[in-house]
Amino acid sequence: MSNPSRRVLVVEDDPVINQAVSDRLEVEGYEVLRAADGPSAVAAFVEHAPDVVVLDVMLPGFDGLEVCRRIQAERPVPVLMLTARADEADVLVGLGVGADDYLTKPFRMRELVARVSALLRRVERASEIAGRRALELGDVRVDAAARRVWCGDAEVKLTPTEFDLLVCLAASPGTVVTREKLMSQVWGWVGASGTRTVDSHVKGLRAKIGADRIRTVHGVGYAFEIGSAS
Template sequence: MSNPSRRVLVVEDDPVINQAVSDRLDVEGYDVVRAADGPSAVTAFVENTPDLVVLDVMLPGFDGLEVCRRIQAVRPVPVLMLTARADEADVLVGLGVGADDYLTKPFRMRELVARVAALLRRVERASDLAGRRALELGDIRIEAAARRVWCGEDEVQLTPTEFDLLLCLAGSPGAVVTREKLLAEVWGWSGASGTRTVDSHVKGLRAKIGAARIRTVHGVGYAFETGDAS
């Protein structure tokens, strides 16, 4: 059972899915708050300060992408998006507005619970970074304790997942990190079923820090390069 002090906001306009997800998370020991449209989701977020948000993309009022933008502007929080489409462009838009992970409908409830637990574990691990010194790799500066990144003089706004992904890659500059290791270290998953998730997040990270800074090793994984981006 999970820590009952962890609060999860479930935002889903389909009442059957909303109820099923809420009931399962309740059984797992989470304190669940529910919403069914964009405006009520933002209100529920402000009033209940959840530790994580499970957020459907298609919502009445305004969509999940706008919900994500608004809540991240209030307070950074892990967001697991639910989408009816696995189109890469849609996924990248979601990641770009602050989502940390996504599930494509229909999904297995067991997988949703595992994703929620992994995201919350990653937040808990953030406190372990407090004693780390800043990393300076080429023109990239990473302050692990403050979870802030600069490219040259410009600060780059990363999602929590993008930051952890960058930190994992930058911890061994030039070395290839397999997708499986990234899944284990960043997402807390023990299998290779989420390699597309890694690829999508790498693409989003490249868009923010420069494509040349992350080298693809086809069929294996990725490596952080310290040279200037082209």
């Protein structure tokens, strides 16, 4: 059972899915708040300060992407997005506005619960990352305590997950880190089913810090490379 003090906001306009997800999370020991549209989701977030948000993309009022933008501007929080489409472009947009992970419908309740739990464990590890020393890797500087990154003289704005992913890769430059290890260390999620999440976040990170700074080892994982971006 999870810590009952942990509060989850479930945002889903389909009443059957909303009820099923909420019931399962309550069985697992979470306190659950529910919303069925964009405006009520943001209002519930502001009023009740949940620890994690399970957020459908397609919502009335305004969509889940806009909800994610607004709540992340209010206060950083882990977000698990639910989407009916696995299109890479859609996924990257969701990750770009601050979502940490995503599940494609239909999904297994057991996997949803596991990912919510993993996101909460990642929050608990944030202080550990903050305690790491600053990194200077070629023209890339990473201030772990302040959670800030520079490429040359320009500061790069990363999402919380992109930052944690960069820190994990940059901790051992040139060393290949498997997708499974990245899932475990960044997301706290063990299992090959989540490796597409890693690939999507790496693509977003490359777009911000330069594609050649992260080397792909096909079928294995990724490595941070010291050098100038092309």
